[in-house]
Amino acid sequence: MSTHHFSRRAFLRGIGVTMALPWLESFNVWGDEPQKNKPASEAPVRLGVLFCGNGFHSKEWWARGEGSAMELGQVLAPLHDFREKLLLVNGLYHEEARKGNIHSSQTGNMLSGAPIASGGEIRSGTSFDQLLAQSYGRSTKVPSQVLACERSNPAVHKNYSMLYSSHISWSSPTTPTPLELFPALAFDRLFKDEATPGEKSVLDAVLSDAQDLRRxxxxxxxxxxxxxxxxxxxxxxRIENAGQRGELQGWRPTLEKPNIQRPADGIPQDIGEHMRLMCDILVLGFQTDTTRITTLKLNNDHSALRFPNLPSVQQVGHGIDYMIHHLLSHSDGPDWLKVNQFFMEQIAYLVRKLDAVQEGERTMLDNTMLLTCSSMMVGARHNNDELPVMLLGRAGGRLQSGRVLDYKDKPERQMCRLFLSMMDKMDVRLKTFGDATKRLEEV
Structure with a gap:
């Protein structure tokens, strides 16, 4: 069959709906014009940032060895099948995050390394995902997605705004990027061009165009x-059905049944389903090249999430809803480990979906950098002298995975050095970023 060429990527269209197509062998859909050493039909490099608040179990965040022989601690065990596409980076930290209080000032500069203002002022720094969105993201319909599974907290903790604990993506030093908590609205932003009734199906709108394309x-x-x-x-x-189950995140209900009608487009009350829906939307955004940059905050630092869906080891016969996430992190016990693994299972779900999408000779995971991070290593200690940092994917062949890098005893171990290296792989090259003037050459 002859190959068709289009000057821009291909779409399915309907009234109020534009639905970008995934990579197809029959014609080129990626990029506007071929670049040097990179044809237009080659899939772009994507960035995903996943944040898990309050750190991890003190003894089980580790990896040893290389490639298929890599061994993983119990926290990372759900990612066993993807060891060859995993890069664990030990010992990085933010100097400015160590100058304020715990939680807020450890989180608000997670992706920038900038100084944090105290008192009533809100000031951090533009995060590296949003710097990428300002240049690399301009070629897509949505320059970046910023998704979340827990609401922003407007309170104050030890003279610092808890908005810092709720936002890792910052569009400017004084503007945390708005969070999208509603899967339905995040989905609409990818596909819908105008305000339409929530019950109108995107697929129904483009069905005729899809049938024509298929022939x-x-x-x-x-x-x-x-x-x-x-x-x-x-x-x-799943968005339509979200929230109809009995499990509720964050608290125990005082009513057996709701006493008001359920809103049509609410937040899923099953935290696992909420996280997986956001992961699915991340994949759809990348798959259609509607966006190349997504930040997903699975929970806040100082998180109030509870996990009644997970059976407790410490309180047999009960779910892990006897304590909020933040306080549970202080225990560092078997239930905390189980919650850590639950988070990694959601990341494994995302990674598996990315790796199942074939884009020419590579998978979508191969064409992605998926950064997983937290604002501290161990919640019980609030220690951020070294941070848990993991990359999954291969950045279109630019990132060597299946390794463990250790910077703990090295003098220049700013996390912003990693951000400089990651931005390079997306062809955004800066001389400095945050407190870093050098890249991590090994990345």
């Missing part, structure tokens, strides 16, 4: 298109 592409691409449309339909249905 003009290869058998392999027909299968890929069907898989893609099925995944969009699945997310639509």
């Amino acid at each position: 003009n592409i290869s058998g392999n691409d027909q299968h890929k298109l069907d898989e893609y449309l099925d995944s969009v339909r699945d997310v639509e249905k």
Whole structure:
């Protein structure tokens, strides 16, 4: 079959809906014009940042060895199948994050390394994901997505605003990037061009265009298109059903049944389903090249989430809802480990979905850098002299994975050095960023 060429990426269209297509072999859909040593049909490098508040179990965040022989601690065990696409970076930290209080000033500069203002003032620094969005992200419909599974906290803790604990993405030093907590609204932003009734299906709107396209592409691409449309339909249905289950995150209800009608487009009350829906939306955004940059905050630092869906080891016969996430992190016990693993299971779910999408000779995971981080290593100690940092994916072949790098005893171990290296891999090259003037050459 002859190859069709389009000067811009291909779309399915309907009234009020524009639905970008994934990579297809029948024609080029990535990029506007070929670049040197990079044809237009090659998938771009994407950035995903995942944040888990309050650190991890003191003894179980570790990896040793290389490639398929790499051993993982119990926190990272859910990622066993992806050891060859994992890069653990030990010993990095932010100097400015060590100058204020705990929690707020440890989190508000997570992606910038900037000084944090105390008192009533809100001031941090522009985060590296938003610097990328200002340049690299301009070629997509949505320059960046900033998703969250826990609401922002406007309170004050030890003279610092808790907005710092709730936001890792900052559009400017005084502007935390707005969080999208609602899966339905995040989904609409990817596909809808205008305000439309929430019950209107994106797929129904583009069905006629999809049928026309299907007649003009290869058998392999027909299968890929069907898989893609099925995944969009699945997310639509799950968003529609979200919140109808009995599990509630964050508290125990005082009523057995709601005494008011359920809002149509609310936050899923099952925290696992909420996280997975946001992961699905991240994948759809990358798969259609609607966005190349997504930040997903799974919870706040100083988080109030509870986990009644997880059976307790410490209180047999009960779920892990006897203590909020923040206080549970102080215990460093078996229930804390179980919650850590639950978070990693959601990340493994995301990684598996990314790795299942084929883009030419690579998978979408191969074309992505997925950074997982927290504002402290161990919640019981609030220590941020070294931070838990992990990368998954290979940045389009620019990142060597299946390794462990250790900077603990090295003099220049600013985390901003990692950000400089990551921005390089997305062709945004800065001389300095935050407190860093050098890259991490090994990354």
